[in-house]
Amino acid sequence: MLVLGIESSCDETAVSLMEEVAGEVQPRLLSSIIATQIPLHRLYGGVIPELASRNHSVALPEVLQQALDEAGRSIHDVDVFASTAGPGLVAALLVGNTAAKALALAAGKPFIAINHMEGHMLSPFINRPNGLEPHLALVVSGGHSLIVNVQNHDDYTLMGRSLDDAAGEAFDKVAKMLDLPYPGGPEIDKLAERGDPKRFDIPRPMIHEPHLNFSFSGLKTSVLYLLPKLVENGNPNNLDEQTLCDLCASVRQAIIDVLIKKTRRALNETGLRLLAVSGGVSCNQGLREQLATACANDGVELLLPPNSLTTDNAAMIAFAGLLKARDGQFSPLDTPVDPNMKLAGYQARA
Ligand code: KG4
Ligand code: ZN
Numbered sequence: 001m002l003v004l005g006i007e008s009s010c011d012e013t014a015v016s017l018m019e020e021v022a023g024e025v026q027p028r029l030l031s032s033i034i035a036t037q038i039p040l041h042r043l044y045g046g047v048i049p050e051l052a053s054r055n056h057s058v059a060l061p062e063v064l065q066q067a068l069d070e071a072g073r074s075i076h077d078v079d080v081f082a083s084t085a086g087p088g089l090v091a092a093l094l095v096g097n098t099a100a101k102a103l104a105l106a107a108g109k110p111f112i113a114i115n116h117m118e119g120h121m122l123s124p125f126i127n128r129p130n131g132l133e134p135h136l137a138l139v140v141s142g143g144h145s146l147i148v149n150v151q152n153h154d155d156y157t158l159m160g161r162s163l164d165d166a167a168g169e170a171f172d173k174v175a176k177m178l179d180l181p182y183p184g185g186p187e188i189d190k191l192a193e194r195g196d197p198k199r200f201d202i203p204r205p206m207i208h209e210p211h212l213n214f215s216f217s218g219l220k221t222s223v224l225y226l227l228p229k230l231v232e233n234g235n236p237n238n239l240d241e242q243t244l245c246d247l248c249a250s251v252r253q254a255i256i257d258v259l260i261k262k263t264r265r266a267l268n269e270t271g272l273r274l275l276a277v278s279g280g281v282s283c284n285q286g287l288r289e290q291l292a293t294a295c296a297n298d299g300v301e302l303l304l305p306p307n308s309l310t311t312d313n314a315a316m317i318a319f320a321g322l323l324k325a326r327d328g329q330f331s332p333l334d335t336p337v338d339p340n341m342k343l344a345g346y347q348a349r350a
Pocket of ligand 1: 010120140142169171172185186189280282284311
């Protein structure tokens with residue numbers, strides 16, 4: 001079975017081909033092409049939905065062809081067409097989704113609508129030889145921070161989530177206040193490597209509360225109040241380099257501390273011994289290192305996908321599509337895109 005995945009929910013146009021080979025648990029990732037629009041949106045300090053949508057339309061035919069060429073397959077070989085149906089920017093979602101449906105219709109092959117967060121959540125298993133296993137998922141992206149007990153690809157229990165800003169959003173908003181380029185997460189991460197995480201006392205919201213939800217919106221407020229104490233008029237461009245690095249390191253550490261504390265608590269509560277981390281924020285160097293240390297101490301196996309599978313990509317969409325196709329979970333062609341899509345098979349914790 002050959003699955004073609006398309007991702008266009010935000011500012012990456014991506015197409016991937018993944019093949020299931022008889023007798024092998026692990027599907028083969030044949031290609032994963034990503035055309036990023038980040039340099040374009042950087043000019044405006046954030047994603048402009050109309051520009052994103054227009055550029056997906058421009059980029060998609062070539063990205064599709066490249067994905068087929070790299071896989072050495074023709075569009076006629078594809079058995080299933082999968083595409084992100086939400087959550088995301090509605091006009092951006094429509095481009096990839098409509099393309100996948102049109103291809104499925106023309107080829108007389110099935111279509112599968114995929115939840116973008118489900119794609120992220122399952123992505124650490126793309127390269128895992130023994131396939132999907134019950135695990136705890138920490139999904140940290142630009143729009144969501146989730147802790148999920150995953151028993152199977154359609155059996156999830158939500159244990160915790162961000163009640164306001166997601167972790168990536170907190171990075172991006174603080175970066176904007178510091179006049180750093182979009183997206184801010186990688187910029188803060190880079191500067192933090194040269195900074196002292198203990199220099200500034202940044203709040204760790206809800207860290208001691210017994211539930212597993214997050215709240216990161218207070219971080220930007222604390223930076224807002226801190227800046228005028230550090231430089232005249234609070235102008236971040238007047239910060240000396242070391243202070244900027246120390247501030248980034250302190251903010252990064254606050255986010256990491258909360259994420260790790262809640263994740264450890266969820267591991268203890270569930271007894272799960274496998275942790276899979278996904279979403280753009282899982283590229284964070286500090287988070288990766290400190291999670292590795294925490295998991296080694298706790299006897300927990302840690303799955304961290306490579307960065308190319310961590311930020312938005314279509315391999316995760318093809319993979320989720322393949323798992324659903326195995327179970328015959330196809331979607332009608334009139335399935336709408338849903339910018340606020342919730343995970344199916346999802347139950348809140350009792
Ligand atoms: O998963 P993703 O590519 O898109 C969404 O589904 O949102 O995540 C993008 C987010 C952005 O907020 C970006 O700043 C953040 O991931 N990000 C990082 C790093 N690389 C990307 N955050 C912290 N450190 C990084 N190295
Ligand atoms: Zn994403």
